[in-house]
Amino acid sequence: MEEQNGTENPNGEETHCHRRELQEGETLYSVFHHLLSAIFFPDVQGERAPLLHRIKASVADNAPLLREASGNTGRNVLLWTRRGSPFRALLVISVGTITLLTLTGLLVFMLFFLAATINAIIISLLVSLAAAGGFLAFFFTCVTFIYIGALSVAVFVISCATISAIVASLIATGWIGFFFALWLATKKSLGLAKHSLTMTGSVLSAYSSARRSRRHRQVKKVSD
Template sequence: MAETSENETLNESSKPSSMKPLEIKDSERREEQSLYSVFSTIFTSIFFPDSESTTSLFQRIKTCFDDNGDSLREGFRRTTRNLLHWTKQGSPIRALLVISVGTCTFLALSGFLVFMIFFVGATINAIIISLLVSLAAAGGFLAIFFAFMTAIYIGALSVAAFVIASTTITTIFAILITTGWIGFFFTLWMAAKKSAGLAKHSLRLTGSVISSYSAAR
């Protein structure tokens, strides 16, 4: 009985040690995943599941984000860290480029988000009004009303898409033009600074040569 208890304790003590390398490997593999690979995994799992899978789209989305939440968070952190490191290694022009590209991307995504909010709100509003009117009317009047509602809905979405897109594109172009002028003036300033430093170095070298020549005579 003493030998069996000792064997059980040895087996129990050996289990965590055998599980630790697996946990370390999983964490290392999660850290090595890039943001692109995580998004590729999520996209493949949602839209291209296994042929034997019978889960719904909502269930696949929920399962994918539950399984890849930590990897996605780590991918964003790794990408942000690499971007900051790459920006710090370069000149201020690189930092200006990163800021301008990030601002344009943020504005584009903000415009898309505003349009999607307007789209969802208009759709819900149209559905509610159609249901309320369908309870009080019938026949030809209902068909005419649905036709007018469809025209108003399409027109409102078209106007909203045009206004949001034009505002976003105009703002992005303004940011790009401003960034270009800032980069141009910064390049001129750096060139003038380098030229002034070169001229100062040439004057010092010429003065030292003249002084050494006069001292030799």
């Protein structure tokens, strides 16, 4: 659902600003779809706008809708999980854990990358200021290479830690699923065995009753 607001620029020309509202039941997928479509596949009017303007307009229209869309997506996933078996809940938990670990690793890397970039900019500024002194320039260049090496090591360590955590969560989820399936199979087997024993007991009881009744009739005929 879109609202079209008319505004007037200083030259007296009227410009139209489109602001999209969140539709009922709209999820994160639809919001991101609108976000990317407005940037890469604009309409006829948006094709004449530069890429930076399309990105800014698309983010301004769709970013405020992310909170409500996240709530709708969470409710849909919760309802979908409740309607299914316990294996579906295990799947949702495992996927959510893997996504959380991936985003955590990405966030740690971005923070480290931001700190390293700021330090590299400061060092580059100091190198440019100390260009007259060869020793200082050599020293700051070595420090720059040290930061690059530290950034490479951090990328390797963070990637290994994230991948290890994801693999560990997958293995733990697999074992939990295996034991849960084993427990469900045991429970079903016990229920089936109990039902079979109950049916067998009923059949034997009915057979015994019929046999006693037949014997009682035979004894009665003999006595007559």
